[in-house]
Amino acid sequence: MSSKNLCVPFIRHVATRRYAQAAPAIKEVSIQHGTVNQTSVISVDNGSPVTRVTVAFRAGSRYEPQTELGISHVLRSAAGLSTGKASSFMISRKLAQIGATFNASGDRELIYYTLEATQDHLEVALEYLTNIISCQEFRPWELSDNVPRLKYELAALTPQVRAVDLLHRAAFRRGLGNSIFVSPKRVATIGSESLQHFATSTLTPARCAVVVVGNNQDKASIVAQALQLSTSSSASDQKSAYFGGELRKEMGGALSHVALALQGAAAGSKESLALAIAAKAFGSGPVTKWGTDNSPLAKTIGNIGPFAAAGFNVSYSDNGLFGVILTVPKDEANTAVKAVGKFLKSPSLPSEAIKAGKCQLKLQVLSEADTGSVLCESLAAQALSAGAVKSPLELANAIDQIAESDVLQAVSSAAKRNLSMGSAGNLAFVPYIDEI
Incomplete structure (x- = not known):
């Protein structure tokens, strides 16, 4: 888990x-x-x-x-x-x-x-x-x-x-x-x-x-x-199927905000952990103040002016999403969104990026122990999502056991699934999903 x-x-x-x-x-x-x-x-x-x-x-x-x-x-x-x-x-x-x-x-x-x-x-x-x-x-x-x-x-x-x-x-x-x-x-x-x-x-x-x-x-x-709680539950626990598609919200302004994703993996699976490493390997901006972003994701987007891009992976009890969040000037949205879409469908992750992704994910997991309320909510989420609980140290050890081949295989499997997209802001030049 x-x-x-x-x-x-x-x-x-x-x-x-x-x-x-x-x-x-x-x-x-x-x-x-x-x-x-x-x-x-x-x-x-x-x-x-x-x-x-x-x-x-x-x-x-x-x-x-x-x-x-x-x-x-x-x-x-x-x-x-x-x-x-x-x-x-x-x-x-x-x-x-x-x-x-x-x-x-x-x-x-x-x-x-x-x-x-x-x-x-x-x-x-x-x-x-x-x-x-x-x-x-x-x-x-x-x-x-x-x-x-x-x-x-x-x-x-x-x-x-x-x-x-x-x-x-x-x-x-x-x-x-x-x-x-x-x-x-x-x-x-x-x-x-x-x-x-x-x-x-x-x-x-x-x-x-x-x-x-x-x-x-x-x-x-x-x-x-x-706790004095009701013992009768009528809430629906149906699984959520992944369909893929696109929704847009025109809000004006000078920026376009786009979230592109593929179907991920359910919480507790080995694939989920591998995709979490891959999301960190994609990059999430410069690691030092005023530094240069040399992540695979930034190199894919290229020199188009100021932008912000980060990989992400979210896993639920029965499904998940794996993708990229992008904020870019509206005039550069067409080029940037198409580049990110192509990157998700044909990702290229060097060994150095995967190693860095594992280190960054371990740091994030271990940092949970520094804040008691975050650790509380983390353990509760594990118990209710998978019925098992692991400490931050155990999770860090599990991350170490994920091989580079596991990450590449998980990313390759995700790339075969349909894209989904949500966008907000100035969408004048944001391509539709069938144009990516």
């Missing part, structure tokens, strides 16, 4: 309600993994004075009914509002008094509720965490007051994020193709009853993982037992 960086989208939407700041202190230690009441329970007791607790659910946008698209975005944005036991003011005030931090975030597969608190105030903080998750009421007047926040989040989306979102919709249509953002036209239409039904059907023990970093397995089990 690969890390969260490899098994979930590299672009995530974060809805945060912060009340304090906590400094991470993480060491590489053994990870305990078990099950309590159908809930996956993982703990990392590293002796940190700060404990991080993440409760994750398979409740991302891919599980939304087609009649309620965007409801997962509204659900994570509503985290921290009044519950059946405390008002939103009381929750924020109490957490602020003990110096705790709470945030909710999500992607296409999972929603994460993450708490950070010092050891001496952990019991009080956990009481409010379980309250936030188990006793949500979604009061209509509070949902109305939350609409401006949702509108702000949508207005703040960058064109690159929009391009990646369109790419998923073009590649998978439904399921993984569902946007992780609510449509502006639906912001104020998702009501309390719809949210309550979606929460009841997806926030269940069998779809849940509890991760505690900074405390023992007993504490993680206590958190899992304290």
Whole structure:
């Protein structure tokens, strides 16, 4: 199983309600993994004075009914509002008094509720965490007051994020193709009853993982037992098929933002790890400030003026995407996009680039241990995506075991599949996918 960086989208939407700041202190230690009441329970007791607790659910946008698209975005944005036991003011005030931090975030597969608190105030903080998750009421007047926040989040989306979102919709249509953002036209239409039904059907023990970093397995089990969750789930778990296609959003401006991808591999597979190495080998810009980009991807695009290009690989529980994100001046879009498309269909990766890609991926994976909340979410994603958990060190060792031939074979297999494309910005000179 690969890390969260490899098994979930590299672009995530974060809805945060912060009340304090906590400094991470993480060491590489053994990870305990078990099950309590159908809930996956993982703990990392590293002796940190700060404990991080993440409760994750398979409740991302891919599980939304087609009649309620965007409801997962509204659900994570509503985290921290009044519950059946405390008002939103009381929750924020109490957490602020003990110096705790709470945030909710999500992607296409999972929603994460993450708490950070010092050891001496952990019991009080956990009481409010379980309250936030188990006793949500979604009061209509509070949902109305939350609409401006949702509108702000949508207005703040960058064109690159929009391009990646369109790419998923073009590649998978439904399921993984569902946007992780609510449509502006639906912001104020998702009501309390719809949210309550979606929460009841997806926030269940069998779809849940509890991760505690900074405390023992007993504490993680206590958190899992304290959650009062519905035991009946009506959420659809259908697999998402890859189709390929193209979606465009004209936004004007001087730049074109294009995401081109091929079908990737499911999380946990050897091919997924090989494609992640290949994505790093493609390149992601200069490695030093004001330096020159000598990556294979940059050499393919050539000297066309300023541009930004990066390879990426995202793996989900049943499928994935492998490709390139490109931002280029609109006048150079035709040349650059065609060059990237040709590169994806006929990639050329020298040995030096693959070795560099392995080193960069290992650095990314090991860096997860430096931030407790990221490590929490990474372990939760592994547990819910593949049912197994590996530490960052184990993942780094797995990367070392991937041979150069494995990378080349994975890239060659991906190149035989159909292209998908999502584009946003000034698209006057962006070629259509059948012209690439």
